[in-house]
Amino acid sequence: MEHHSVIIIGAGPAGLSTALALCQSGAKDVVVLERETQAGGIPRHCGHKGFAPYKNFGLMTGPNLASLLREQTTGLDIRTSTTVLEFTLRGSLRVHSTQGITEISADKIVLAAGTRETSRAARLIGGNKLKGVMNTGELQQRVYLGGEHPFRRPVIVGSEWVSYSTLLTCRHLHAKPVMLLAEDGENAAPSYFSFGARLLGTKVVRGAKLIAIRGNSAVEAIEIERFGKQQTVECDAVVLTGKFRSEDALYSNGYLERNGYAPAVTDGFKTSKPNVYAVGNVLGHLETAGLCMAQGRELAKVLFP
Amino acid sequence: MSQRFDIAVIGCGVVGLAILRRFAMAGLKCVALEKGADILSGASKGNSALLHTGFDAPPKSIELQCMQAGYFEYLDIRQKLNLPLLETSAVVIAWNDDELVKLPDIREKALANGVTDAKLISQTELRMREPQLAKSALGAVLVPGEHVIDPWSAPLAYAHQAIAHGAEIMRGAEVTKATKQEGEWHLATPKGEVTARTVINAAGLFADHVEALIHEPDFEIKPRKGQFVVFDKPASKLLRSIVLPVPTERTKGVVLFRTIFGNLAIGPTAEETDERENPINDTATLERLKATAIAMLPALKHVDVTAIYAGLRPATANSDYIIRAHKAENWITVAGIRSTGLTGSLGIAQQVVKLYAKHFGKLPKKLPAAIWTPVPNLAEHAIRPYMKGGEILCHCEWVTRAEVAAAADGPLPATDIGGLKRRTRATMGRCQGFYCAAYVTSAFDKARYGTP
Incomplete structure (x- = not known):
């Protein structure tokens, strides 16, 4: 069986920074496995500014950060279009590539699989199944990677940082969001952001709940409930933002012990399996790319003191 | 110029497709007309996908008879069509x-x-x-x-097998008018007129509307x-x-x-x-x-x-399936096929062909040799295409680019994302498209139109 000293699952900011820091401190035989066709992670499709890889570095766009990371890690063993299917019972990895499936083992495995937003289904939002209901992730890929214009007057649901980044994506599209529906959540962004939203001409509605999405083949309206009253809001798309959660595909079967919706860790990165570590947004809370990178550098010190 | 057929089946749900398959395999010239943009766009789109024994069905009902005949036929043909169990x-x-x-x-x-x-x-x-x-x-x-069982691959396989035996499937072809001239039905659809000797109404949720085209329906969906x-x-x-x-x-x-x-x-x-x-x-x-x-x-x-x-x-006030030949009209009604339709469909098809042979026309004496059209397996517990390699596009359900391209091709290509999902599982997993929807749709469009 193919064996390495370190395998890192995921080539986003956390995974790439871990790999880079390991190699800089002299570690050998570090392999990064990435299921997408290109390394860089989520920032690849965050086309707006707001990414700071280091302190005092200034702000850059997500794609610029992603290409900076790729540049810095040139020469490392990063395998794209390579999907880890599962942990086997003996602790190795079942890995899919364009060539087929193989099993690979490692002394140390780092889970840096990142995060995703909670889907419409998991939010149990009623109504019809329609075109035009999406998460920010799908929207940004359509817009920044696919050059699409998926809507003109969407409703944006959420009051987290990412909800406002969606407003910026809309501005880029010259689309006019009808409403920012701020459900009360724990990761709410500071209220001056909602002032910013109003400056962009978007109505901010707080304390409302999205009940249903309506339409025939595409979105035509949503129904919201506020102070016990229902109201219909016309729109042509719904972007469900935030409520980020750990990408748990590799451990939701119980392979790693969990703490809520994330892998349980001690000392920052150690999971319940002695040779498996977790780093970055897979740990559950949405952090900035800069913080994920800092975590990666910390983890490298733990792995290769 | 209208096209002439022995049999026209109205409705491409699992029931209509199973009926189409059986007539086509018996050697008749058949067409199926579907109002939706794709097959399986009505009642067959969402069910619980169980293969029932009929243990709790109403005793002595037509439903029970069809379910049990359907159950055994499914087990008999499933390997030849690569259908999972x-x-x-x-x-x-x-x-x-x-x-x-x-x-x-x-x-x-x-x-x-x-x-x-x-x-x-x-x-x-x-x-x-x-x-x-x-x-x-x-x-x-x-x-x-x-x-x-797989609720969508099964009817898709029936459709493919019917096509292999010469049947035609017309989508976006809602029947708006049915008139009888010189012993033949003329069915008007947005895709042109279709002429057939015998019509099978298998229109599911719209069976009563279709029935009303020819007479006052004696049931309501x-x-x-x-x-x-x-x-x-x-x-x-x-x-x-x-x-x-x-x-x-x-x-x-x-x-x-x-x-x-x-x-x-x-x-x-x-x-x-x-x-x-x-x-x-x-x-x-x-x-x-x-x-x-x-x-x-x-x-x-x-x-x-x-x-x-x-x-x-598509329930009716009737507690049983309605499968009935209208002798004078050369018309067979198949309605009220409730939650057990996926299991019952192959059995219903057997009944309908029997009714046809009894009232409307002889079946060709010599059956053409059966052509089997296996479909790609989507079941989690059996061998799936990604296992042989290829580029995975949908990371939750492990759907490859080749599968997406194949779904956009062939005799009955998917016409929309819903059809693509039913043929491949793409975007149906835990992230519901967060990671892959943009890539999957662009690959699908590229396969359909050549450019993304």
Whole structure:
């Protein structure tokens, strides 16, 4: 069986920074496995500014950060279009590539699989199944990677940082969001952001709940409930933002012990399996790319003191 | 110029396609007309995908007869069409003493319906079989023959096999007018006129509307909505059997079942509705279903919801299927095919062809050699295309670029994302498109139109 000293699952900011820091401190035989066709992670499709890889570095766009990371890690063993299917019972990895499936083992495995937003289904939002209901992730890929214009007057649901980044994506599209529906959540962004939203001409509605999405083949309206009253809001798309959660595909079967919706860790990165570590947004809370990178550098010190 | 056929089937749900297949394989020249943009866009779009033995069907009903004939034909042909079977068994569970006393009757009914291996099992046996079930389960009737199948690949395979035998399928072809001239039906559709000697009305949720094109219908479709909640894949490890409740006077109740795609689902509700298309989910019902599932299987508390959906059953006031030949009109009505249509479809097709041979025309003496058209396997427990390599586009369901391209090609290509999902599973997993929807749709468009 193919064996390495370190395998890192995921080539986003956390995974790439871990790999880079390991190699800089002299570690050998570090392999990064990435299921997408290109390394860089989520920032690849965050086309707006707001990414700071280091302190005092200034702000850059997500794609610029992603290409900076790729540049810095040139020469490392990063395998794209390579999907880890599962942990086997003996602790190795079942890995899919364009060539087929193989099993690979490692002394140390780092889970840096990142995060995703909670889907419409998991939010149990009623109504019809329609075109035009999406998460920010799908929207940004359509817009920044696919050059699409998926809507003109969407409703944006959420009051987290990412909800406002969606407003910026809309501005880029010259689309006019009808409403920012701020459900009360724990990761709410500071209220001056909602002032910013109003400056962009978007109505901010707080304390409302999205009940249903309506339409025939595409979105035509949503129904919201506020102070016990229902109201219909016309729109042509719904972007469900935030409520980020750990990408748990590799451990939701119980392979790693969990703490809520994330892998349980001690000392920052150690999971319940002695040779498996977790780093970055897979740990559950949405952090900035800069913080994920800092975590990666910390983890490298733990792995290769 | 209108096209002439022996048989025109109206409706490309699982029932219409099974009928089309059987007539085509008998050597007749057939066409199927579908109002939707793709096949399976009505009642067949959302169901619980179970292969039923008929143990609890109304005794001596046409429904029972069709289900059992369909059940055995499915088992007989499935390997030749590469259709999956997840052998789960079912348990009808008593959750309280009132239900416990009803179990012997359920078993008696099963025996009377010819399901002779149904048996009563004690609380201890049930716990050994299903250790994750809530402790309040008191006992059960075990029905070993109840299984899980793929609700979309099966009818797709029937369609492909019909096409291989010369049948035509026209989509976007709602029949708006039916007139009879010189012993032939002339059916007007947006895709042109179609002429056929015999018409089969298998229009599902619109069967009464189609029937009204030729005479006052003696039935009315009363759609019954069923909502479902699907849990993420780890949930499927918590349960072996299909879990059925003891039925009440009013309803058969909601079922907890594994899906062929490796998930676990609960549903359907049974709600009278006026909706005939685009059934809606409502949050309160979904929350109730989720809570019911957790009450039955407490470990589900820690598993996420992957998907939600709603389906419509084309029920009528009649308690049985309606399968009837209108001799003077050269017309066969197939209506009121409720929740058991997926199981019953192949059996219904046998009945319809018999009715045709009895009243309307002889079948060719010599059957053409059967052509088998296996479909790609989508079942989680069997060999899937990604296992041989290729580029994975949908990371939750492991769907490859080649599968997406294949779904956009062939004799019956997907025409929209819904059709693509039913043919491949793409974007149907836990992230619901967060990571891949943009790539999947662009690959699909590229395969369809050449450019993204």
